[in-house]
Amino acid sequence: MTSNQKRKEDLHVSNGGLKQSAWSKAISCKAVWEEKDEFLDVIYWFRQIIAIILGLIWGVVPLKGFLGLAIFCVINAGVLYVYFSSFQQVDEEEYGGTWELTKEGFMTSFALFLVVWIIFYTALHYE
Numbered sequence: 001m002t003s004n005q006k007r008k009e010d011l012h013v014s015n016g017g018l019k020q021s022a023w024s025k026a027i028s029c030k031a032v033w034e035e036k037d038e039f040l041d042v043i044y045w046f047r048q049i050i051a052i053i054l055g056l057i058w059g060v061v062p063l064k065g066f067l068g069l070a071i072f073c074v075i076n077a078g079v080l081y082v083y084f085s086s087f088q089q090v091d092e093e094e095y096g097g098t099w100e101l102t103k104e105g106f107m108t109s110f111a112l113f114l115v116v117w118i119i120f121y122t123a124l125h126y127e
C-alpha cells in the first residue's frame with residue numbers, strides 16, 4: 001500500500017467517511033486530494049486571490065514599471081510553490097511535474113493583477 005493510499009484510508013476513517021470541502025482541505029496541512037482537478041482548482045483560485053491582493057498593494061504604494069511586474073511574478077510563483085511542495089506535500093509528478101503546478105492559472109492571475117493594479121494606481125495617483 002502506497003503512502004498516498006494509506007493517507008486516504010486514514011482520512012476516511014478519521015472523519016467518519018464524510019467528504020471534506022475543497023477549501024477545508026486547502027487550508028489543512030498534507031490534505032488528501034482524491035481528484036486531481038480539485039487540487040488544481042485550489043491552486044488556480046489561490047493565484048487569483050494573490051493577484052487581487054498584490055494588485056491592490058502595488059496600486060496603493062505606488063509601485064511602477066518592470067520592478068512591479070518582476071516582484072509579482074516572483075511572489076506569485078514562490079508562494080504557490082511553497083504551498084504545494086511544503087504545506088500540502090503533494091507528489092508533483094501526479095500533476096505533471098513542478099512546472100505544470102507552478103504555471104497553473106498564472107496568466108489569468110497576471111491579467112487580473114494588471115487590471116487591479118492599473119485601476120487602483122490610476123484612481124489614487126493619476127492627476
